[in-house]
Amino acid sequence: MLAEYAFIIMLIILIGTTVAGMPIGISMIVSSVFYLLMVGRDVGLASEQVLNGIFDNFVALAVPLFIFAANLMNAGKITDRLLDFALAMVGRLPGGLAQVNIATSLIFSGMSGSAVSDVAGVGKVLVNMMTEKNRYPAGFAGAVTAASAVVGPIFPPSIPMVFYALISSTSVGALFLGGMIPAIMICLALGTLVVVMAKIRGFPVENAIPLRQFPIIILRALPPLFMPALLLGGIYTGAFTPTEAAAVSAFYALLLAVFGYRTLGWKEFLDVVIATARTTAVVTIILGGAFIFNYVVTIERLPQAVFELFQQLDLTPAMFLLLLNVLYLLLGCVLDVSTIMLVVTPLFIPAAAALGIDLVHLGVVLVFNMMIGLITPPLGILLFIIKALNGIPLGEMIREIWIFVAVLVALLLLITYVPDLVLWIPRMAGLG
């Protein structure tokens, strides 16, 4: 009797405890324990699934290592060194500092896989520069920082893409390379939008930097720029696995901060490692929780049911992708990215595969989609982080963010329906 309703009761426990503030990774473990108890299976399966799930996935380790690399770069102020470079390159365009903001986001995203660390690091510095002496409206400065930070996990490396690879058995390398063109398109589109807005609203242009200073500025920017080159080159040629690439970039950031720039002392280093160890635990436990949760979901044949439902609906791949995009845009407004990726996405993989949708393409589309959720009012997490770090009122940012959201949604539809934009580079690398 109890066994029949076990899955429903489990979902109620999961949702109830999560809404009551329990961490999602923990509530997945807790609710699964009750499920196993109710259906009369060995409760120890929960431990077994969590432990083996993590232990057998070497790729999962890439996630904490990418976080480590980003933390090191922020603490070592490595990214700040790129500001002069970006200023020289795009500062003379209309809306100069906003353009610099977009350009540094793209460079930073080549070293980090998270949008939050972009906003918290170089984003914070740029918002300060933009709002100094009221040169830009604070709301606009915050909005452009948030909007450009979304390229972080779209341009390689990318933490959500590692999660997607784990649940869909696709190649992390192919996903990473697939994000390159969409990310560059985002930056070009945002840059163009800023040019138009700057002309209409009369935003300032930065003083042109004399050409003879260029060689020295470029030379100074080379050491940090070498890092994304190393990472991308390593993955493109297959020299490094993503986990190795993550470790090597953290190692390089460490060398640069400790010996190159001497910006990272012993005390700061210790703080970075402690913070990283904490994040490692939090992120990995979500992953572990997802292993046992998805095990139960598979016993209950839920992906199968979703698959049959879509078969009955008789959708074309185009309609399916549209439906998924709408669903994920809504989910992205309320749930955090790793939760959606690890819990919701596995339900749709079999249906997508049956419709002949390329799973690498789907992964990049879904990650792109969820990044829009990070900046969509009223709950977009990036807006809250900028508010906390720079004290810009939420209302002012919300007024400015809509146009950026609209541009990103348009781009999302474009890459959804032109898969080659995603798949071209992975194919060239022989991964598609």
Add this chain to the structure above:
Amino acid sequence: MPGLAKQLKKGADLVGVLLFLATFAGIILQVFFRYVLDSPVAWSEEYTMIAYMWTVFWAAAFMVKEQDHVSFDIVYDSVSAQTRRWLAAISLVFLIAAFVLLLAPTLDYLEFLTRRRTSVLRIPRVWVFAVFFVFLIAFAAQGGWRLRGLLSRRWPDYI
């Protein structure tokens, strides 16, 4: 007592730091052996994953407060302190119950793993996963501590 608690916390942090750095070093050595010394080693991946397991569950047990985990906080943040107190208390009851229920079966599983060895280093697998048992006890105990606090008169300190 606060002095001792502080020392213990510092010690726990230090162990966590060493475990994380041990994980990191494993991959760096793997790359170093393959590309610099041109002689890839077989043990590095397994060693790294063992260090990683210990980092994760050690840090989860002793370095992260339950409240620091990522959670869905839209509802939790928008209700009154009194409601929050009861939400937290009820979910802690579920947490403690589930973790206590897990203890015996996990011990069984670990006991079974004393007879299994890892594929490269040939270490009994129980040592790879034993830290999970430590995590279960520590996390349930902290949950119990917080629950006791929430039910006491000084509950606002425990939200």
